[in-house]
Structure formats: structure tokens, C-alpha cells
Amino acid sequence: xxxxxxxxxxxxxxxxxxxxxxxxxxxxxxxxxxxxxxxxxxxxxxxxxxxxxxxxxxxxxxxxxxxxxxxxxxxxxxxxxxxxxxxxxxxxxxxxxxxxxxxxxxxxxxxxxxxxxxxxxxxxxxxxxxxxxxxxxxxxxxxxxxxxxxxxxxxxxxxxxxxxxxxxxxxxxxxxxxxxxxxxxxxxxxxxxxxxxxxxxxxxxxxxxxxxxxxxxxxxxxxxxxxxxxxxxxxxxxxxxxxxxxxxxxxxxxxxxxxxxxxxxxxxxxxxxxxxxxxxxxxxxxxxxxxxxxxxxxxxxxxxxxxxxxxxxxxxxxxxxxxxxxxxxxxxxxxxxxxxxxxxxxxxxxxxxxxxxxxxxxxxxxxxxxxxxxxxxxxxxxxxxxxxxxxxxxxxxxxxxxxxxxxxxxxxxxxxxxxxxxxxxxxxxxxxxxxxxxxxxxxxxxxxxxxxxxxxxxxxxxxxxxxxxxxxxxxxxxxxxxxxxxxxxxxxxxxxxxxxxxxxxxxxxxxxxxxxxxxxxx
Numbered sequence: 001x002x003x004x005x006x007x008x009x010x011x012x013x014x015x016x017x018x019x020x021x022x023x024x025x026x027x028x029x030x031x032x033x034x035x036x037x038x039x040x041x042x043x044x045x046x047x048x049x050x051x052x053x054x055x056x057x058x059x060x061x062x063x064x065x066x067x068x069x070x071x072x073x074x075x076x077x078x079x080x081x082x083x084x085x086x087x088x089x090x091x092x093x094x095x096x097x098x099x100x101x102x103x104x105x106x107x108x109x110x111x112x113x114x115x116x117x118x119x120x121x122x123x124x125x126x127x128x129x130x131x132x133x134x135x136x137x138x139x140x141x142x143x144x145x146x147x148x149x150x151x152x153x154x155x156x157x158x159x160x161x162x163x164x165x166x167x168x169x170x171x172x173x174x175x176x177x178x179x180x181x182x183x184x185x186x187x188x189x190x191x192x193x194x195x196x197x198x199x200x201x202x203x204x205x206x207x208x209x210x211x212x213x214x215x216x217x218x219x220x221x222x223x224x225x226x227x228x229x230x231x232x233x234x235x236x237x238x239x240x241x242x243x244x245x246x247x248x249x250x251x252x253x254x255x256x257x258x259x260x261x262x263x264x265x266x267x268x269x270x271x272x273x274x275x276x277x278x279x280x281x282x283x284x285x286x287x288x289x290x291x292x293x294x295x296x297x298x299x300x301x302x303x304x305x306x307x308x309x310x311x312x313x314x315x316x317x318x319x320x321x322x323x324x325x326x327x328x329x330x331x332x333x334x335x336x337x338x339x340x341x342x343x344x345x346x347x348x349x350x351x352x353x354x355x356x357x358x359x360x361x362x363x364x365x366x367x368x369x370x371x372x373x374x375x376x377x378x379x380x381x382x383x384x385x386x387x388x389x390x391x392x393x394x395x396x397x398x399x400x401x402x403x404x405x406x407x408x409x410x411x412x413x414x415x416x417x418x419x420x421x422x423x424x425x426x427x428x429x430x431x432x433x434x435x436x437x438x439x440x441x442x443x444x445x446x447x448x449x450x451x452x453x454x455x456x457x458x459x460x461x462x463x464x465x466x467x468x469x470x471x472x473x474x475x476x477x478x479x480x481x482x483x484x485x486x487x488x489x490x491x492x493x494x495x496x497x498x499x500x501x502x503x504x505x506x507x508x509x510x511x512x513x514x515x516x517x518x519x520x521x522x
Contacts, residue, residue, distance in 0.1 A: 009126050018044040031179075082193060082421075104132065108129075173209055255287065281307075341450075348450045423440055428445060
């Protein structure tokens with residue numbers, strides 16, 4: 001039935017079915033509503049998206065066999081990535097759930113007036129409208145369920161009041177803001193199959209709510225801490241294996257630090273709970289107060305170590321060298337492991353991992369992977385032809401460049417079809433440029449649509465280069481052919497040599513000029 005509809009509409013209909021029928025809970029022992037959810041790998045729409053993914057592989061891809069061979073041989077790990085979306089949290093807080101739908105309807109009317117509401121654009125907006133309506137209906141389901149079971153319980157009644165407010169407008173206090181973040185996360189990640197790779201700049205976003213709530217007497221500091229603890233525990237219980245991220249800190253337009261009282265509160269409550277997720281990313285700059293850094297270091301020292309320090313200066317250099325503005329760099333999201341993306345204007349896919357060690361095997365076997373027997377590398381010739389380390393280094397680069405080209409080729413083959421595999425109806429509703437262009441926000445509807453390639457084993461690759469340089473070309477302890485035989489036997493009978501290489505100081509990170517030079521070159 002769903003396959004007879006355009007993909008955005010079919011997925012929206014599936015989303016609505018789940019939102020209307022999934023088991024729910026409102027519990028007097030929690031501040032946050034409950035979705036029926038066993039684990040992230042058994043999400044309700046997984047089978048549908050998997051079927052569409054297989055259809056794209058068969059119908060549209062020219063280089064699918066190359067992608068399969070790359071993964072099977074271990075030169076790459078390439079995949080269709082739906083794991084790195086970050087909504088425009090600032091816009092969302094100003095709009096709320098009903099505002100997202102109304103904004104999408106406004107853009108739809110604009111396209112109709114301008115004559116740009118093509119069939120694809122119509123399907124795009126129809127998918128968003130059905131999805132936004134289903135989210136609002138589910139809020140009402142939760143609210144009705146809460147009122148039916150409240151039995152005078154003050155917390156359940158407060159939850160019902162929160163849901164009523166969120167169904168009618170934007171968050172009005174810190175509790176509603178936290179429930180809003182959590183609901184969006186569940187709508188996107190659990191039902192819509194689109195990961196939310198940052199909960200946002202929480203201290204900056206939540207501090208104004210904190211100040212106003214305490215001033216008005218809506219909540220006390222102690223009550224806010226309690227609610228925030230429950231918020232953190234949602235993600236501790238979901239326990240995504242990468243540690244679900246949000247970030248704190250940053251720099252104001254006037255150059256002062258974004259760090260505030262709520263930044264410290266977040267760290268204190270995280271420490272008190274002693275949990276391993278969420279993962280807290282800390283933007284560090286010259287203006288970052290030492291008290292904050294010391295507090296984080298103290299928490300880490302005592303074993304609560306799910307923190308990532310990220311340099312604002314490095315982010316600025318990286319983003320501006322890629323053509324982003326200074327303001328875009330200042331206000332960027334920290335996302336995923338520790339990447340950065342322009343807030344509300346950029347999507348990113350992790351297209352694949354480069355196996356930085358694989359070029360060595362390919363050199364030793366003249367372009368063939370010895371494990372799978374797949375010939376996928378460059379024919380760099382017999383080992384005896386690599387007479388100097390410069391020859392070996394050139395062969396390494398040739399194999400590495402070939403791997404990179406294969407990742408790019410296969411990625412450019414499948415990424416134009418991302419919107420056919422997993423239409424990003426929930427995410428697209430949050431991105432203004434997506435609505436303006438009527439294009440899927442995770443496919444190519446953002447201002448910046450970037451595909452990223454990840455290095456795996458970089459430091460070890462440098463160590464391996466140094467081992468070859470030192471033992472084969474400098475000391476001449478063995479030949480490349482002998483080294484090949486030793487590696488093919490997994491060091492059997494050569495434990496002393498293996499230990500010698502392990503103990504060598506010629507490794508990345510030891511501050512040795514020659515080693516660092518090759519690291520810079522690679």
C-alpha cells in the first residue's frame with residue numbers, strides 16, 4: 001500500500017500509523033512521556049526503509065558492486081548515512097510543534113503562488129504536513145492518556161499541562177523546553193529513522209528559561225535540577241552506543257563567553273548521576289572561564305568522563321577555510337563525535353571510513369586483498385622494484401588515493417537517492433532552506449550539503465610507515481619480501497621482531513620530527 005505513494009507521502013503515512021498506534025505511557029515516577037521502544041535497531045519503520053534502500057541499490061546504482069567489494073575487502077567501510085542530522089533548534093524553540101507545520105504551509109502556499117509547486121514539491125510538502133499533524137495528534141494522545149490516569153497526581157497533571165501547551169504553541173518554561181527536545185528526538189530518531197546528532201547548545205538555549213522560571217517562581221533551582229536529572233536519564237536509559245551528544249559553552253557576538261550558571265548546573269547534575277551518556281561536548285576558547293574547565297576536569301578525574309573538549313579556534317579555522325563565515329563558525333553546532341556544522345544551514349553525511357592500514361596489504365600483494373581475494377588496489381608492482389623508501393612511500397600514496405577515489409565514486413553514486421530511501425520529513429520541517437527550495441533537508445535541501453570521509457587507523461599507519469622505513473630501508477634488518485611473509489603468517493615465529501617494533505620510539509605522538517613530518521604529509 002505505501003509503495004504506491006510517493007516516498008515522502010508513503011513514509012508520512014507510515015509515521016502517522018505508528019504515532020496513532022504505538023504503545024505509550026505517562027508515569028507518575030517520571031517527568032517525561034514514554035514511547036514503546038525496545039532498542040534503536042528495532043525501530044517501527046526499519047523494514048520499510050530497508051526495502052526502499054534495497055530497491056535503490058538494484059534500480060539506480062551503477063557502482064554498487066564496487067561498494068560491496070570495497071567493504072568486503074576491508075579497504076573501506078562505506079554506507080548510506082542517516083546518522084548526522086541536527087535540527088535548527090533555535091527556530092524550533094521560537095515556533096514549537098504547531099509553528100513548524102504552519103511555517104511549512106506558508107512556504108507551500110508561496111510555491112503555489114510562484115508556480116514552483118511541482119509534483120515533487122507537492123509530495124515533499126504533503127509528507128511534512130501529514131507528519132507534523134501526526135506529531136500534534138500524538139501529543140494529544142499523551143495528554144488524554146495522562147488525564148485519564150492522573151487520579152489527582154500532581155506530576156501527571158503537570159505533564160498533561162505541558163503537553164497541552166506544546167500542542168498549542170512553543171515551549172513556555174524550562175520543563176516544556178526539555179520535554180520539547182525529548183519529544184522531537186523520539187519523533188525523529190525512533191519513528192522517522194533520522195538520528196538527532198546533537199541536542200543543541202543546552203546551556204545557551206536553556207539559561208533564559210531558567211532565569212525566567214526562577215524569577216517568576218514557576219520552578220525553584222532544586223526543582224529544575226530534578227527535572228534536568230530526569231531529562232539526562234532518558235538518554236542514559238536509551239544508551240545509544242556512541243554517547244548521545246549535546247554541547248555547552250561558546251562565544252557571544254561581543255566576544256564574551258556563553259558559559260553561564262546553567263553550564264555549571266549541567267556539569268554538577270551529570271556528575272551526581274554518574275552516568276556514561278549523554279556525552280557532553282565543551283567548546284573551549286580563550287574566554288572560557290577556568291572555573292568551568294576545572295570543574296569538568298574534576299568530574300573526569302573522579303571517573304565521570306563522557307566529555308569531549310573541542311577547540312573553538314580550531315573550528316573557526318576549519319570552517320572558514322571551507323568558505324563559511326566567521327558568524328557561521330561562531331554559532332555552529334557541535335555534532336556527532338566532535339564535528340561541526342553551520343546551525344540550521346548544513347547537513348553532513350559520514351560517507352565512509354578509509355582503512356589507512358590497508359594500503360600496506362595492497363602493496364605487499366600488488367593490489368589484491370589477501371583475505372577476500374578481491375583485486376581492488378593499484379598494481380604497484382613487485383616488491384623488489386621498491387628499491388628506496390621513496391618508492392614505498394609513493395606506492396602507499398597510490399593505494400591510499402585509490403581508496404579515497406573509490407569512496408567518493410560509490411558515495412556520489414548513492415547519495416543523490418537518499419530522499420528515496422529515507423525521506424527526512426521530521427528534519428526537513430525544521431530547516432528553512434529546505435522549505436524554501438522544497439527539497440529534502442538531508443538530501444540536498446540545506447545551504448551546505450556535505451559528505452565527509454573519515455580516517456581510520458591514521459596514527460597506526462604512520463607507525464607502520466616508520467617501521468618499514470627503519471627496519472627495511474635504514475637498518476636493512478629484513479627485506480620487503482621477508483616482511484610480507486612474516487605478516488602473512490601473523491608474526492608466527494617472529495615474536496621478538498614484533499616486540500621490537502612495538503617498543504620502537506618511532507611512533508606518532510612522541511614528538512619526533514621525522515615522524516611528525518610524515519604525519520603532516522599524509
